[in-house]
Structure formats: C-alpha cells, structure tokens
Amino acid sequence: MENKIKIEVPVMADVFANGRTPEWLFWVGSAGAFDDRYKKVTRAFVKILTYLKLDYAVLGVEESDSGDVARRAGNEMLFQMQAMTNCEIMNAYGVKKIVTCCPHDFNTLKNEYPDFGGHYEVWHHSQFLDKMIDEGKLNHVTGMFEKNTIVFHDPCYLGRANKEYDAPRSVLDHIPSVNVEMPRNRSFGLCCGAGGGQMFKEAEKGNKEVFIERTEEALATGADIIATACPFCMVMMTDGLKYKNREEDVKNYDIAELLCMGLGL
C-alpha cells in the first residue's frame, strides 16, 4: 500500500561543496551515532525530518564528541579541545541553527560552546517537534497508542538544566494515548543515574542503583510505555526494565520514536 523511499542523509561537506548552506544542522551526537539502541532514535528522527522535507544536513565523520562527559568527569582539557574543534568545523560551515536528540549535547552546544566562539541557535528535538506540531506540519497521528499509558521521564539536562519541561509533554499530548506522571516529575524529577560520567563507571557502594529506583517509580504509575528524550536515560530505563523483568510488558521509547510510529513513517 505504501512505497518505501530510501533516505539519503545529507552530509554537510557535500551540501557545502554544491555551494549551499542548509538551514539546519542535525547534531547526531556520539550516542546517536554509535549506541545501538539510540541509533534507532536517530533513524526515527531523520524519518520525521525527511517527512517534513526539512533543509538540513549532518556533519557525519566530521562530527566529534561534544565533550559533555569529559567535562563533567573533570577533564576540562579534553572538553575544551573537543569544543574548540567542533566550533571550528561548525563555524567553517556557517552553522546557525542546530537540532539534536541529546539533551547533554543540547546543553553543551547551547550554553557552553559560546565560550569557545560557537554561537548557535540550539534546539532539542522535543522543542523542534513541538514547534512542527504547532505549525500543523505533523498532523494525522494514528491512534495506535490509544490504549497505552505513557509516563515521561524528565532528562536532567533538558529539564532542570534548561527549564524545558513542557515541550516533550506537548509532543506526547499530540499522540493519542493516556499520559501519566511520576510523583517526582519536572523540576523535581529524579535523575536516571547516568549523568556526570556515571554511565561509564562502576557505581559507588550504596543500597540500590539509581536507575532501579527511577524504574520502580515509573513502573508504579502503571504505565506500559516509559517515554524518554535522552540517550543516557534510555540506556538506564531499558536496563531497569530488564532488571525488573518487565521488558516484555513495558517498553521504553524516545518521544521521536513514538511520534514517528504514530505518523506511520
């Protein structure tokens, strides 16, 4: 019934070689490019970008880690080298508007790169999708999630760090479904436990892992979909569901994936 169209993801160097500067840079981020689970989110988001016929490009092999983890783990030297290198490349391409699926990179590019000569208008994908919905460009979401109960977990670097609590929720509101909240939500949201480099090291001694505490809180709402908007949160919540043996009946999706599925892309 539908015809599948192959997507050729536009790469900045090629677009630039043809004498054009795309309106948007889609910053994929290290997790979006390499983490097997989050690559699916990247692909879902690109499907939406294609559906929108957005004038965008990715940096591809020229993109390098934003340095968020390095900085928060104390390696300021490494962070600054990453920041300066990335800014130099983006400035060379005349990048003005950036959209990214990663709240950590969103925060770093938006708030921290200006110190290194990188001044961009940076959007998190939740804000971008919210805007496209507002403009009526993403109508016709099917009722495939009508019977699902969705709980949203706030990423610290979108929420507390940048006070964006509404955009991901209004994206979810656009998808016919039952939406519930955890007791600790918005600015009171509990971290998934991955930030500040935690995802890459053994946890310190305690009586529980943070991701289990948060997963239990999400499960207690009775939701059958945990919606996230951050690659680190996704790893943590997915691990939590495995730990609680609930991966069969409860799923973890990024808001972009839910929207992409809802749009039938």
Added chain:
Amino acid sequence: MAKQLIFISALLITLAIFAYTMRKYFLYFRFTKSLKLDRFSERVYETFNVAIAQTKIFRQPVMGLLHALVFWGFVVILIGSIEMVIDGIFRTERVFGIAGIVYDVVIATGDVFALIIAISILVFLFRRLFMHVKRFYGTEMKPVSKADANMALSFILLLMITLLGMNTFYFLDMHKAGHELVGIYPVSKFLAGFFDQLSQYQVHIFHEINWWGHILLIFAFANVLPYSKHFHVFMSVPNVFVSRIDPLGKIETMESIKKEVTLMLNPSASVSSDNQDEIPKFGVSDANDVSWVNYMNALSCTECGRCTAVCPANITGKLLSPRKIMMDVRARMKEKGPGMIKEGIGFSDEKSLLGNYISEEELWACTMCNACAQECPVNINQPAIILDMRRYLVLEKSSAPAGLNTVFTNIENNGAPWQFSPQDRLNWAEELYVNG
C-alpha cells in the same frame, strides 16, 4: 543616665566583637580565588525573586510558608530593633512614632508577626525534637549540628517572647498612666488583658525587663550567629545576589586551561602570557582553592538538607551528601584559616579538604543532575565544588575511576566515549527508508 551608659557600653562591646569576627571572615575571603561579577540587573531581579519573595523555599509549601513568614517578619521587626537602638542611645521612647500612620502599620505588622514567628519556631522545634524528619539526619549531622539548630531556634523564640512582652507591658504602662499610646498592638493588646490586675509599677518594671531582655538578646544573637550555621541569617540574601544566574546546566570555563588548549591547537595564536613561570593549580583540593562565591555559598548554608534529600546518590545509599560538601568547605576554612592569617597562604597543616574531609568516593558518586542546586532555597551551587575537586583529581593527579579513563582515551582517539572508529560515525544512516 546610668541606663544610657550601660546601653551604649553594651552596644560598643557588641560592635567590637562583631567587627573582630567580620575581620576574620574578611581575611578568610582573601585566601579564596577571585571571580568577577557581572549582569547586575539580573542579580537584583534574582535577589528579589529568590531571597525577598522566598520563591524557592515554597517548593516545600507548608514548611516553606512558615519560613517565609519568619523571614518577612524579621524584616519588619528589624525596623523596631533599629528604633530600640536609637531609643537606647538617646533616651527617647519609640522615636519612630513621629512617622504616624506608617509607624502604626509597621508596629502592628511586627506585633502580629512576632506571634506568627513564635508559633512557627515552636513548630520547627517540635519537628526537630519529636518528629523523625529524614533530612535532619545523616552522617554529617553530628550532635553539635543538632544543638546548633535548637540553640538558634530557642534564641529566636526568646526574642519573640520578649518582643511581645515588651509590647504588652508598654501597652499596659501607657494605659495605666493615662499616656497616649504610640503605635498599634493587635496581639499585645489582647495579651495585656491577662495582666490587667498588675500595678502601674509592676507593668513598668516588666516593660523594662522585656525591653532590656530583647535588645540584649539581639546583641548576643548577632555575635553568636557568625559562629553558627545560622550565619545564614546574614549571608543568604547577599549570597543569592552573587549566586549563579546562568542556567544550571552551564559549567564555568577554566580560563587557565583555555589558554593552554588554544596554544596547543593553534601554536601561532597570540595568547596573553602574563606570567609564564607560574603554573596555575587546576581544580580544588583545599578550602583556599575555592572561589569567594563558593565560600559565600558555604557560609550561607543552614544545613536544612533539602539538597541531600533530593540527591540521587544519597537516596540510594551512597556516601555523597551535597550538604556535607558545603559544611566541609566551611569547617576546613575555619580550621586552616587562622594558620593562613598567621603564616600566609602557604601555611600547611598537613591536611586538606580533599582527603581529610571529603573522599574521592563521595565525589565520583555525583551524577551532575543539579537536583541539589535546584532545591537550595539560597541558590548554593554544590555541583561546582564537586566538579572542581574532580578537576583536581583528573588534571593534577590523573586519578579517575578506570571506566572514565577509558572514556577519556576513547574521546581523544576516536572522538566518542566508546571504541568505535570515527569513520563509522555515519553508519546509522545506511539502509534507511521512510514510508511515502
């Protein structure tokens, strides 16, 4: 005349002790790192919003309201305290009475607030003494911390009792002597009903006792505060003014590193090299490595524990407690400060903040989620100090957990935290289709 002399002597002693204490703090501040303040209009707004309007404390609505009432009450009552000092020096009585209706409003408000504050303090004391409120406990909450809290609350309770006593017996004194009453006293007028049978002489004496009791308690309180966690009373409003106004997610750039990295990436770059042979120390390992704003943060902390109560690491049983970090900075400066005053900033007592007070295990448990900073009613930035100590460990000691060292190596070599080739960065885009 004798009373006037006693009052002026008490005031001078109070001011002398206060000046001595403040000088010590001033010198401690001089050992900390400098930091430039800008964006003053935003800071004024932040001070009104967070300090004066008490917006962040309302994140816990019930206790928040009681605290806000105590704060606003203090501000109003302060006007009366200033009047008392003038009255004491010049032998006047209720000298601000010349303000007429304005005075009536201020005094009536203060009279009502005195009762509200007294009741709030009783609630606070009850919570501390008889209810097990989790955030009042923790490894850093030693018996001395609890005693400190109860002492400060008792002080305030006594201040309010003497204030109401003073107003009550002033009301009766004027009433019985047939003098005209200056000010309006809604609460004290009611309380006066219980003491109506006392003689004119008795009410006069009781007024004197409460007047002196109140002002001497204020003098004592002012000099106890700087040695208590309740220094908060003086420090928190200015602390909000100097606090971080950037988004919580933004981390302060290390300018010393920026110079090095700029030269490394672009050797021909002209970086102002003011002092080549002085190698700066990266990060924080002792109290005098923190910035003056960090230290101000520490002095403003009243150990309420709202930060620790929301810390994901602490909730799940790890050692880290953001409140402890702030208390440690304060305690370490108190320990090392006198030595530095005597022998200069090079003074060493073979101890340090990192190691003797704060362990690496605490530092590495932080997720940088900023829940503590979000919660702090006076805008303390706990993650900044945690990060600066991580910076010391990584940049000076090359001592990070193994997993993070691997991340550093991978980012350096592959531009990603994992060991993937940068050439594979676009592999996710292969075989991608959309339904048309």
